[in-house]
Amino acid sequence: MKLISKTLQLLMLCLVVTMVSCKEEYPDLEDGLYAEIVTSKDTMVAKLFYDKVPVTVANFVALAEGNHPMMTDEFKGKPYYDSLTFHRVMDKFMIQGGDHTATGSGNPGYKFTADFDPTLNHDKAGMLSMANSGGFNTNGSQFFITEVPYPSLNAYDNNGDLKPCEQRGVSCHSVFGELVKGIEVQDAISNVTVDPRSKKPLEPVYILKVNIIRKGSAAKSFNAAKVFEAELPNVESEIKQIQEDQKAKIEQERIEIEEKTATASADTKIALDDYATKTTALASGLKKHVLKEGTSAKPKAGDSVRVYYEGYFTDGRLFDTDRIEIAEKYGMFNQRRADANAYGPTKMLVSPNAQMISGFREALASLNIGEKAFFYMPSHLAYGERGNRGIPPNTDLTFIVEMVDVVEKK
Structure with a gap:
């Protein structure tokens, strides 16, 4: 009887473990790739647009999972974003994080050329986008989440043309996700007291953990590290071609204006x-x-x-x-x-x-x-x-x- 009882208990324990492991995270979310951003203020969930900007999403996901092919040895094998802070917070604008130095100048040991999609814009609250220092190829690990629409950050102008991002004073940021849960958390973070000069929260707001959630076969087959390595050269070539086309267009317009x-x-x-x-x-x-x-x-x-x-x-x-x-x-x-x-x-x-x-x-x-x-x-x-x-x-x-x-x- 004791043997049967222990066997029964073991079976029941296995059943419970199985039931727990089969419990779906966020069952109300549709198929897709998501980032669960657990902060010291609560949790936000962002849907990642891996089908539209695969390189930028792959960069974020690979960093979050600690397997980015370009990250330096000190970060390899570690979830990069865990325990970092939102180091720059501007009410009625955005919250920014992803810098291991919390100064705004840190990076994961590399910079890359982000991809852009003209349908993804900073047109509402909760847009997840890459922070950079200007130009096409200064992206790293830093990201921000908008609190209000901010169209001047878009990479494409109102005519659908890619802006001259390499020019000084021109902002071009790649939107790669959107909050689907926790918009009130973004608002709470944006309202914290900050240093008026640096915009750094006086009391740190931590990113405790970033979990990547895959729903559906397409998202589950998205191998961030491989996608980044395979697609980055294509993005760099595409950007270069766009720049050459734009230069040719500007030159043609100049000639036409001179003739006119x-x-x-x-x-x-x-x-x-x-x-x-x-x-x-x-x-x-x-x-x-x-x-x-x-x-x-x-x-x-x-x-x-x-x-x-x-x-x-x-x-x-x-x-x-x-x-x-x-x-x-x-x-x-x-x-x-x-x-x-x-x-x-x-x-x-x-x-x-x-x-x-x-x-x-x-x-x-x-x-x-x-x-x-x-x-x-x-x-x-x-x-x-x-x-x-x-x-x-x-x-x-x-x-x-x-x-x-x-x-x-x-």
Whole structure:
């Protein structure tokens, strides 16, 4: 009986162990590859986009499991992220971790070129993305999780083109996951008290452990170390090809703009030369030719007015304008200026003390409301011997100026 009892107990113990081992982690999650990030504040679970950015995901997974082929000997065989901290926390922005030095400058002994997918963006809270120091190939182990949308971090612009990530000041970060559980944990971490300069939490927030969860046959067959080694050369080649294509595109656009500008300048020069023969010289040397008569009303000194202007060199080349159609004609349209609503009539002050070149002050004072005129401005009334941005010293200039109206005083 004792033998039967012990056998029965052993069978029951085995059954319990089997039942426990068969218990599925997060049964409500669909098939996929996940990272369970256990922190000192609670647990977050991120779905990893291994099908879209396999190299970046493979890098993270291999580090988490301690089998990354490029990690230095001191880290090999150890789960890299366990016991690290979130060393940089910025409320209403993101939380950043993955640096064994907790300084923001540490790495696992290597840097790699991340892959990007145009459908993965920093467009909401909970996006898991790679931190880097700029460019394509400065990724290592550091990652961050967004608290709010932050589109300036996207690698692709609004036109779907890969940004010039190698240029200084251009941010390009590879999104490789998204929180599906624990978004409130991210929020709790982002709200901790930090050093105002370094953004480091005054009380450390630990990453206790990162567990990789595989659900479904595809995720279970994802061998991070092998994927990283096999796919990294392809990513590097693809990035290089994109850069070469973009350089060729930029060069082609430059040529087209030069041709467009040359054609427009040649046509404009004919008109400017014609206007110049019809000008009346003022005492200062400024020359004026009326293109459209205005009203009899003239702004008073001290009035603010709205004017359209076009500034040309005497050879017909445009150097500045607030008319969007003229800027487009010359291939000088500036999207940032358009976004800032800086095209359209410009508000200017009619005053002998206005902060503008003397020739333009005189031109404004000579105009009636609604009048449009051509002005030939000798260099001493323009930028003189000093010149200005893009305007050489001792350069005569021409302007077409239209006074739209007087700004009503409130």
